[in-house]
Structure formats: C-alpha cells, structure tokens
Amino acid sequence: MAGGLPLHALPAAALRDRIASREVSAEEAARHFLDRIARLDGGIGAFLRVDAEGALRSARASDARLDAGGAPRPLEGVPVAVKDNLNVEGLPTTCASRILEGFVAPRDATAVARLRAAGAVILGKTNLDEFAMGSSTENSAFGPTRNPRDPSRVPGGSSGGSAAAVAAGFAPLALGSDTGGSIRQPAALCGILGLKPTYGRVSRSGLVAFGSSLDQVGPLCRTAADAALALSVIAGRDPMDATSLALEAPAASLAEGGLRGMRVGVVKEHLEGEGLEPAVKAAVEAAVGVLRAGGAEVREVSLPRSGDGIAVYYLVATSEASSNLARFDGVRYGLRVEGRDLAGMYEETRDRGFGTEVKRRILLGTFALSAGYADAYYQRALRVRRLIADDLDRAFREVDVLVGPTAPTVAFPLGEKIEDPLAMYLCDVFAVTANLAGIPAVSVPCGADPAGLPAGFQVMAPALREDAALRAAAAVEAAGLLPAALPGAFA
Amino acid sequence: MSARPPRLVVGVEVHVQLATRTKAFCACPVEFGAEPNALCCPVCLGHPGALPTLNRGALAAAVRAGLALGCAVAPRGAVRWDRKNYFYPDLPKGYQITQYDHPLCENGALALSDGTRVRIRRAHLEEDTGKSSHAGDGETLVDFNRCGVPLLEIVTEPDLGSAAAVEEYLRLLRDRMILAGASSCSMEKGEMRCEPNVSLVRGDGSSTGISELKNLNSFAAVRAAVAFEAKRLEEGPWHPAGAAPPRTTYGWDDAGGRTILQRTKETAADYRYFPEPDLPDLPAEALAGFVAEGRAALAAADADRSAAAGRARAEAVRLGLAADQADLLLVRDLTGGRFAAALAAAEGAGAPAAEAGPALAGWFLGPLAGWVNGRGGDWAALRASAGDLAAALGLQRTGKATAQVVKEHLLAGEWPGTGGDPAAFLAGRGLLGGAGEEAVRAACAEVVAANPDVVAKIRAGKTAARGALVGQVMKRMRGTADPGAVNRILDGLL
Numbered sequence: 015m016a017g018g019l020p021l022h023a024l025p026a027a028a029l030r031d032r033i034a035s036r037e038v039s040a041e042e043a044a045r046h047f048l049d050r051i052a053r054l055d056g057g058i059g060a061f062l063r064v065d066a067e068g069a070l071r072s073a074r075a076s077d078a079r080l081d082a083g084g085a086p087r088p089l090e091g092v093p094v095a096v097k098d099n100l101n102v103e104g105l106p107t108t109c110a111s112r113i114l115e116g117f118v119a120p121r122d123a124t125a126v127a128r129l130r131a132a133g134a135v136i137l138g139k140t141n142l143d144e145f146a147m148g149s150s151t152e153n154s155a156f157g158p159t160r161n162p163r164d165p166s167r168v169p170g171g172s173s174g175g176s177a178a179a180v181a182a183g184f185a186p187l188a189l190g191s192d193t194g195g196s197i198r199q200p201a202a203l204c205g206i207l208g209l210k211p212t213y214g215r216v217s218r219s220g221l222v223a224f225g226s227s228l229d230q231v232g233p234l235c236r237t238a239a240d241a242a243l244a245l246s247v248i249a250g251r252d253p254m255d256a257t258s259l260a261l262e263a264p265a266a267s268l269a270e271g272g273l274r275g276m277r278v279g280v281v282k283e284h285l286e287g288e289g290l291e292p293a294v295k296a297a298v299e300a301a302v303g304v305l306r307a308g309g310a311e312v313r314e315v316s317l318p319r320s321g322d323g324i325a326v327y328y329l330v331a332t333s334e335a336s337s338n339l340a341r342f343d344g345v346r347y348g349l350r351v352e353g354r355d356l357a358g359m360y361e362e363t364r365d366r367g368f369g370t371e372v373k374r375r376i377l378l379g380t381f382a383l384s385a386g387y388a389d390a391y392y393q394r395a396l397r398v399r400r401l402i403a404d405d406l407d408r409a410f411r412e413v414d415v416l417v418g419p420t421a422p423t424v425a426f427p428l429g430e431k432i433e434d435p436l437a438m439y440l441c442d443v444f445a446v447t448a449n450l451a452g453i454p455a456v457s458v459p460c461g462a463d464p465a466g467l468p469a470g471f472q473v474m475a476p477a478l479r480e481d482a483a484l485r486a487a488a489a490v491e492a493a494g495l496l497p498a499a500l501p502g503a504f505a
Numbered sequence: 506m507s508a509r510p511p512r513l514v515v516g517v518e519v520h521v522q523l524a525t526r527t528k529a530f531c532a533c534p535v536e537f538g539a540e541p542n543a544l545c546c547p548v549c550l551g552h553p554g555a556l557p558t559l560n561r562g563a564l565a566a567a568v569r570a571g572l573a574l575g576c577a578v579a580p581r582g583a584v585r586w587d588r589k590n591y592f593y594p595d596l597p598k599g600y601q602i603t604q605y606d607h608p609l610c611e612n613g614a615l616a617l618s619d620g621t622r623v624r625i626r627r628a629h630l631e632e633d634t635g636k637s638s639h640a641g642d643g644e645t646l647v648d649f650n651r652c653g654v655p656l657l658e659i660v661t662e663p664d665l666g667s668a669a670a671v672e673e674y675l676r677l678l679r680d681r682m683i684l685a686g687a688s689s690c691s692m693e694k695g696e697m698r699c700e701p702n703v704s705l706v707r708g709d710g711s712s713t714g715i716s717e718l719k720n721l722n723s724f725a726a727v728r729a730a731v732a733f734e735a736k737r738l739e740e741g742p743w744h745p746a747g748a749a750p751p752r753t754t755y756g757w758d759d760a761g762g763r764t765i766l767q768r769t770k771e772t773a774a775d776y777r778y779f780p781e782p783d784l785p786d787l788p789a790e791a792l793a794g795f796v797a798e799g800r801a802a803l804a805a806a807d808a809d810r811s812a813a814a815g816r817a818r819a820e821a822v823r824l825g826l827a828a829d830q831a832d833l834l835l836v837r838d839l840t841g842g843r844f845a846a847a848l849a850a851a852e853g854a855g856a857p858a859a860e861a862g863p864a865l866a867g868w869f870l871g872p873l874a875g876w877v878n879g880r881g882g883d884w885a886a887l888r889a890s891a892g893d894l895a896a897a898l899g900l901q902r903t904g905k906a907t908a909q910v911v912k913e914h915l916l917a918g919e920w921p922g923t924g925g926d927p928a929a930f931l932a933g934r935g936l937l938g939g940a941g942e943e944a945v946r947a948a949c950a951e952v953v954a955a956n957p958d959v960v961a962k963i964r965a966g967k968t969a970a971r972g973a974l975v976g977q978v979m980k981r982m983r984g985t986a987d988p989g990a991v992n993r994i995l996d997g998l999l
C-alpha cells in the first residue's frame with residue numbers, strides 16, 4: 015500500500031487504483047468523503063446538496079461489479095462533486111438561484127452521465143455564483159462558500175463550491191463550468207488545478223446555459239494527470255449538443271510527455287498588467303523558470319488586444335445570458351409569483367427570483383442587443399472577438415503554449431469586492447481570452463504569497479491541444495511550488 | 506381625389522407546416538389532435554440545460570419547398586439561425602429559433618394564370634410556438650404539442666392586385682408544397698396559415714395604411730377578407746407618397762363577414778435578434794446534398810404528375826368526363842383514390858364506363874363532397890366502400906331506386922358515414938323498389954284534385970305549369986316515383 019496518505023489526500027487516479035485493486039471498497043471511500051463533508055463542510059459551504067443515499071448506492075454498485083469480476087472502469091468508485099448548474103437526474107438543479115425553486119432535473123447532463131458510465135460516484139451538488147455569474151461565489155442565493163485555505167476569504171468563482179470541495183478534500187475531482195474563468199480562477203484561489211477544455215470538446219447538454227458561445231464544462235482536481243483522466247471520460251461528440259465537436263475523447267495519458275521541444279510564450283500584457291499583485295507575479299515568474307529549467311524554449315509574446323478582452327467578454331456573455339435566462343418566467347417550472355396580470359407575473363417572478371448580479375447582467379445584455387445599440391455594442395464586440403482570436407492564431411504560429419497568471423490576485427476577503435462589480439469583473443481579465451477564442455486553458459498552482467494564499471499559473475494552448483497545456487501544467491505541478499498538503503484543518 | 510380608382514396592393518406571408526415525423530429541434534413526434542402536452546420533452550419545453558439539434562428532415566423539406574418555388578437556396582453562402590426574443594407563455598425559451606438575415610431560400614416566383622409573376626422574397630425555416638387558450642375563469646392554458654414543429658415562412662413581394670389573385674396564389678402555393686412533399690397544407694389543421702398585407706395606392710403615390718389580416722382559416726375567408734378590407738380602406742385615411750404607412754393588425758370574423766381591429770403597431774417590436782449560439786452555421790457546401798436530392802425529388806414528382814395527367818386525360822375521354830371533373834378527380838385526386846376505386850368496382854359489376862364515370866363523378870363532386878366538407882373535409886370520414894358505392898349505382902341503374910332517392914337519402918344522409926348494403930338501408934326506410942303504379946296514380950290524382958287553378962292553366966295551354974304538378978307528386982312520393990311514369994299518368998289525367 016502506497017505511503018500513509020489518507021484517502022482524501024489522494025489524487026483521483028490513485029484512489030481509483032486502490033479501489034480497483036480492492037485495497038479499499040468503493041463504499042468505504044464514499045463513506046470516508048461523506049463523513050468529511052458532514053464534519054467539515056459547515057465551515058466552508060462547498061455543497062448545496064449532498065446525495066449520500068445516491069452516492070452509497072453507486073459505490074455499492076461499483077463494489078458489486080468488482081465482486082463479480084468485472085473490469086474496473088476509468089473512475090471506478092471515485093467520488094465526484096458536481097457544480098449545481100449541471101443536471102443530475104433526480105436532484106434539484108438550483109444554479110444557486112431562487113428562481114429554480116422546486117425544479118428537479120429529469121435527466122443527467124452528458125458530462126455527468128459519462129462520469130457515471132466510467133464508474134464515478136456522484137456525491138452531490140456544489141455552490142456557485144447564481145447562474146455562474148460572479149468570481150467569488152458570494153452571489154449565491156444560499157450563502158457564500160469559503161476558501162479552505164482561509165475561511166475569511168472567498169474561494170473564487172463561479173465554480174467556488176467545486177474548487178473548495180477539492181481543496182478541502184471533500185472530493186478528489188469536481189465538475190465546474192467556465193464561461194470567463196469560472197473553473198480556472200477558483201482553482202487558482204484554492205490552490206488546485208482546473209481545466210477549461212476547447213469549446214466543443216465537452217457536451218454542454220445539461221449545463222444550464224449562461225453564455226452559450228463561451229460555456230464549457232471541465233474538471234477541477236489536484237493533478238494534471240487527473241484532469242487528463244477526467245477529460246478522457248467526459249469529452250467527445252454528443253448528438254444532444256450541436257456545437258460538440260465530432261471527435262473522440264482524448265486519451266487519459268494526455269498530460270504525459272514532458273516539455274521536450276516545447277515553445278513557451280509569456281504573455282507580456284498579462285505579466286505587466288495593472289493590478290497584478292507582486293506575490294502573484296513572483297510566483298508566475300518562478301513557474302516560468304521551472305519550464306525553462308525543464309527544457310522549454312521561453313520567449314515573450316504580445317497579445318495587443320488583451321486589454322479589450324473584459325469589455326468584449328461582458329458584452330457577448332451578457333447578451334447571450336439575457337436570452338438564455340428568458341426561459342425562467344414562472345410559466346412551466348421553478349418559482350412563480352402571481353401578479354396583477356401576465357406581465358405582472360413575469361415581473362414579480364423575475365424580480366424575486368433573480369439576485370442583483372443576475373439582474374444587472376440581464377439588463378446589460380438586453381441593452382447591448384437592443385435596436386439602435388446592437389451595432390455599437392453587441393456587433394462591435396463580435397468583431398473585436400474575432401480580432402482577439404486572430405491575435406492568438408498569430409501567437410500560436412510561434413509558440414506551443416501561452417502562459418501567465420490565471421488571476422491578478424490571491425483570494426480576497428469576503429465582502430471586499432461585492433459592492434464593486436467592476437473590480438470583481440477584473441478578476442477574470444486574463445482568463446476570458448481563452449473563452450473568447452474557444453481555446454483550452456489550465457490553471458495550475460505556482461506558489462503562494464507570504465500568508466500562504468495560492469497563486470495560479472495559466473497555460474493556454476491552441477484549440478484541441480489540451481495535451482500541450484496539461485504537459486506544461488504537469489511540469490509546474492511536479493516542481494511543488496505550492497506545498498501539496500491539504501490546508502490546516504483539512505489535512 | 507384622383508380620377509382613377511386606387512390600386513389594390515397585397516403581399517402575403519404564409520406559414521406552412523413542414524411534413525416531418527419529428528419536431529424541428531428535438532425528437533418529439535409531430536401529430537395532430539393528440540392529448541394536450543403529450544408530445545413534448547425538455548428541449549421543446551425550454552428546460553434548463555436542454556439544447557436544440559437540427560432535424561435534417563425539416564431542412565430537406567424546406568429545401569424542396571424552396572426549389573419548388575424557384576428560390577435560390579442559401580444564396581448568401583451559409584445558413585444561419587437566429588434567436589427572436591420576446592416573452593409569451595406559449596414560447597417556452599423566451600425566444601424563437603428562426604432565420605433573420607441569412608434565410609434558407611430567397612428570390613423565387615410563382616406565375617398566375619394571367620401571367621402575373623408573384624415574386625417570393627424569402628422562405629425561412631423556424632419553429633412553431635405552443636398554443637394558448639384562455640379558460641373562462643381567467644386562467645390561461647398552454648398546449649406545447651405544436652411547440653417546435655418546423656414551419657417555413659414564405660413572404661412575397663406586394664405583387665398581388667386582387668382578392669382573386671391572392672386566392673389563386675395561395676392555391677398555387679399549396680399545390681407546389683404538396684408536389685414537393687414539403688407540406689400537406691391542410692388549412693383545417695393549421696398547416697397553412699395565410700396573412701395578407703393589404704393597402705391601396707393612388708395614382709399620386711399616396712396610400713392607405715397597411716392592414717395585416719389574420720385568423721384566415723380557408724381560401725374563401727382569405728378572398729372575402731381581402732375584398733372586404735380593400736373596400737373598407739377606400740375611406741382612407743390617406744398618407745402622402747414617401748411616408749411610411751402605419752401597419753395595423755385585423756382579425757377576420759368569418760360569421761360576421763368583416764375585419765376586426767386587433768392592434769396598431771406604433772413602434773416596431775424590438776426582437777433583439779442575434780445569431781443562435783447553440784446551432785452552428787450550415788455552410789452552403791453542407792446544403793449541396795440537400796439541394797441535389799431536392800432537385801431530383803422535384804423532377805421525379807413533376808414527371809409523375811405529367812404522366813398522371815396524361816393517363817387522366819385518356820381516362821377522361823374513356824369515361825366522358827368534363828375537363829374540370831377529370832382534373833379534380835384524376836389529376837389532383839381530391840378523393841384520395843376513392844373515385845377510381847368506386848369506378849373500378851362499378852365496372853367490375855357490369856356498369857359501362859361511359860355511364861358509371863359521369864354518374865360517380867357527379868356523386869363525388871356533388872353530394873359526397875358536401876357530406877365530407879360538413880365533417881372537417883377529410884375523405885377518411887367516408888366509410889361507404891367502393892363496393893357499397895358500386896352497389897348503390899346498381900340500384901339506380903336497374904330502377905330499384907331513383908336518382909333522387911340515391912342523391913337525397915343515401916349520399917347526403919348518414920349512410921356515407923356507415924356504409925353497408927345500400928339496398929338494405931333504403932329498404933329499411935321504405936325507399937326501395939320504386940313506387941308501384943297504383944300509388945303513383947293515386948298521388949297524381951290527389952295533386953290534380955288539390956290544384957284546380959294549375960290544372961286550368963295547363964288546359965288553357967300553359968304547359969310549363971305542369972312542372973309544378975310533377976314536383977308535388979315527387980314530393981309526396983319522397984322521390985321514389987319514376988319521373989317518366991309520373992308524366993305519363995299526369996298526361997292521362999289532364
């Protein structure tokens with residue numbers, strides 16, 4: 015038996031191997047994680063709902079399968095936490111919003127169904143910023159999630175519940191969604207790894223849409239190898255999503271292969287950006303040093319239109335969101351508040367059902383698409399979006415990956431930015447580029463500030479080159495710039 | 506006022522329901538008349554997380570339809586989907602998937618019989634909405650069975666100049682859609698919804714507002730509504746040339762025979778169209794296969810129809826049918842093969858073609874068409890079989906039942922809906938076998954006795970008055986008397 019590491023400190027692949035080799039049963043593993051959640055999540059708030067019964071049922075099914083001599087599947091018995099904007103059959107999908115009150119998902123999201131088919135055990139649903147709109151998980155109708163590294167601070171967002179669950183050892187693997195950094199930024203702030211795949215790699219079927227042309231489902235976990243394993247399970251063509259790419263899922267060995275011959279571009283605008291904390295900058299430079307020392311060829315690369323990213327992102331994402339969230343109208347499911355007439359019912363329902371940030375974004379998007387303004391806002395944003403993608407195409411002719419900080423800061427105290435939407439939006443200034451261009455990007459821990467708060471290193475790669483991004487991330491991970499041990503109370 | 510009368514200007518928007526087994530963007534079946542909300546799924550109900558996927562059958566049908574209207578398919582190089590955003594309870598997603606500035610088909614035309622070329626601006630694919638109904642207690646109920654059913658919206662230029670031309674265009678359009686196998690265009694089932702835009706223009710360029718007419722459920726209603734509105738608009742008000750005339754929606758009150766104001770559009774609604782991110786653009790190359798298949802299917806349908814028309818012409822000569830009868834029964838096959846089957850049965854039972862053809866044609870286009878139209882217009886309601894109809898013709902040919910009895914008591918009553926032996930049906934009502942000589946003689950005598958003034962006129966030489974006596978005798982005999990016998994007996998009495 016490998017070392018004395020407790021089950022909750024193991025990466026997903028190692029836990030799966032212990033279950034597959036019958037060192038530990040899937041049921042024991044599930045109970046271990048469920049016990050931890052019951053004991054420790056009160057102070058974190060990572061989960062909105064724990065499905066102990068469902069988890070134990072699937073764990074026992076895994077054990078029965080192995081008992082019967084069945085071949086262990088890629089994630090046999092591995093507990094997984096799912097962001098609560100992904101449908102899990104029979105459980106409520108809340109999107110951390112009051113407006114979905116009472117809605118129970120009739121079927122699994124494709125990514126969830128594929129996890130189950132690979133033997134994973136779904137533990138429950140994790141907290142998020144309402145409809146994935148936010149960067150701190152404070153915009154949840156059911157209360158904030160706290161950062162396991164320092165519970166007075168935010169875990170980032172919007173996949174803050176999933177990131178905190180992995181960071182606290184409540185699950186070795188979690189699913190998140192990333193529209194403008196929502197997997198990578200919380201991974202960075204919680205000191206774990208997060209992968210946003212190429213747009214179209216993973217089916218969006220069953221993911222509640224925020225910005226449909228930007229949204230992508232991806233894993234949060236502890237290692238690059240786990241991210242590759244998870245991607246090999248959840249990716250691949252899905253007839254239920256017309257934008258899913260007609261490609262097989264990549265192999266689980268995607269993160270292997272090292273840095274040999276890799277050309278690394280350090281994004282000048284990201285490293286010289288205003289608001290980048292010195293400790294984050296120093297950590298990122300250390301990671302660049304690791305890549306150079308590992309044999310990569312490092313150079314500086316310019317993405318001149320980086321500065322427009324946030325503006326373009328907030329126009330495209332909010333425009334799409336204003337349309338995507340129109341279905342929450344009180345007519346067929348979820349919350350309904352009666353009004354004086356039909357229009358009154360819509361108004362009352364949406365007024366009480368949506369939180370402030372969601373309303374702000376619906377208004378922004380509605381405005382950006384309105385007759386007389388669409389040319390100046392939405393249409394112009396589409397044109398600049400193409401220019402940003404062109405910048406990246408040019409850069410990727412010279413380098414294999416682009417690197418820099420995932421977010422400008424380490425985790426900030428709860429309440430610090432909640433009254434200042436613009437400051438909050440700038441959390442994703444480096445992250446949105448990958449969503450606008452549809453390319454894959456990873457955040458991997460690259461150190462910590464003097465208070466021990468983690469910094470994230472972002473690796474972007476051309477479309478479908480998750481392998482390059484994960485190989486670079488694996489090299490940074492191997493350098494151990496952030497102590498691997500679970501934080502304080504969660505060890 | 507201008508000296509010349511104002512010119513009627515009409516353009517038409519038609520929504521045609523494409524003939525597919527499943528909905529446009531999900532796998533739900535398309536059926537008419539199912540239980541409310543029996544045909545829906547998370548996609549067409551707009552559940553969170555559900556995504557649309559294009560039904561390629563709908564695309565193929567839409568391409569065939571466009572080709573049948575002479576349109577260019579995807580002339581802008583790609584087909585794009587857009588979202589049209591608005592709130593309404595029958596619109597589950599809060600937007601309709603449609604095509605805004607890259608329609609599937611553009612620039613077609615249909616030619617009317619007088620040579621008028623009706624230009625078709627565009628034809629685009631979109632999804633239908635659900636159906637709201639307002640219950641008496643103020644509740645609104647919504648049936649989503651129709652929601653997501655594929656529609657083709659076909660928009661003409663304002664090239665139509667009369668109510669008759671509008672009707673001819675619509676009949677032609679329906680004929681093309683049926684030929685292309687794109688839609689069955691049953692107006693009763695809402696598979697073809699027509700909205701004419703009507704205005705008047707004077708010689709000096711001034712015009713009335715544009716009336717958009719809705720709720721038109723038959724060709725007759727379209728024709729009547731356009732004619733009514735054209736007349737009503739003559740009163741003005743008139744707007745100077747160059748000014749954008751106001752658009753107003755009117756519903757058609759079929760019973761009252763008039764249009765009813767629904768709403769005035771003060772400002773154009775802002776639908777915030779934007780490209781549908783859930784459906785990738787279809788490049789023209791991806792459509793090439795559909796276009797090639799569509800052309801082949803249309804050519805085959807045209808060839809079939811020409812061959813059928815040739816056969817029908819020869820058959821019309823053999824049967825001695827009038828051209829319009831042959832067209833309706835043999836070329837367009839209004840009865841779905843029922844005429845041909847009844848004819849075959851009658852010929853098989855020994856009736857000569859030249860006798861059975863005109864007789865059965867008269868039945869199918871006369872009393873039976875009336876019977877079917879009174880029951881929703883679906884010939885499937887006719888349960889009298891080909892053999893039953895041949896037997897009925899046999900009764901008439903052998904004098905066991907008069908033509909009048911067959912027409913009034915057999916073909917216009919309950920028998921078409923049940924079928925069965927016509928002899929037994931008539932016998933049970935005392936209408937079979939023709940009336941005996943004694944009964945006819947008695948009836949004639951009664952009528953002569955009851956009408957001394959008419960008898961006097963006839964005897965004075967006004968022989969035309971004799972028809973009144975024949976009619977009264979026939980009425981007394983409930984049509985069972987042979988008209989020849991009635992005339993012979995009356996001659997004797999007079």
Ligand SMILES: [Zn+2]
Nearest residue numbers: 531533546549
């Ligand atoms: Zn459906």
